[in-house]
Amino acid sequence: MATTTSPALTGNPLELERQVCFALSVASRTVLSVYRPLLEPMGLTHPQYLVMLALWQHAPMPVKDVGALLQLDSGTLSPLLKRLEAQGLVTRPRNPQDERALTVSLTPRGQALREQAERIPEQVVARLGMEVAELEDLHRALTRVIEAAVAGR
Template identity: 70%
Template sequence: MEPVTEATDPLALERQVCFALSVASRAVIGLYRPLLQPMGLTHPQYLAMLALWQHEPLSVKRLGELLQLDPGTLSPLLKRLEALGYISRERDARDERALSVTLTAEGRRLRAEAERIPPAIVSRLGMSLEELQDLHGALTRVIAAAQGG
């Protein structure tokens, strides 16, 4: 029987996809922090704003689906964005049970400031746009596979 080495050990930490994803996620989100701080946004709040800039207005339910967040996580995030004056939440006129999320004038204005973020992240990562697009594609496939799709 051959001795187990780092190269052959199926449980070697450095070989685990989950470990690489976890470290990469923390590191990349860390790059966003100083860029988001002047806007008063956390990374999850930034993702919500991205969804709203693209698809507004959105029901709270649809926003949760897009962000893949449960209501218990999404609700406090939206309350904070509303307190910052970036969004408003109102009952949907067509369905009183549903809350509709819309951007305020300040939330719309913030988009121009946020447009500086993607190129800054690309620059800080030091990777080509093609490499990042390939990575995005691979991660999208990982997400689909992990979700059984």
């Protein structure tokens, strides 16, 4: 019979099922796949949805701040914001006080989209069928590992 001691101290340290990074990748992709059918009617991808969340809270804001908030660089954000602009959800004129910076603002259409988005969180929780308390625990655990990873990279 195989050993059944604490998994941290025994067996293959490279076992796929034990890797937190594997669970993180799969969890991220799988949870996003729950959002996809809900976001599709709004014409948003999940990263675009996160940017819109940031804007609904803080617009108008510079691209730099969006990047800091979402931990994304301009290589990702520039084309993403262009696509939101092409959809008529945001504008991004240059800041007259600093011609390097773009000020990302919501169009009326972008503002209006918020109402449809209001229902997303509850729908996701319903589809997951998990307790809100358990999701809050997960959120706290993720926040901890994000802090640890930012400090350790």
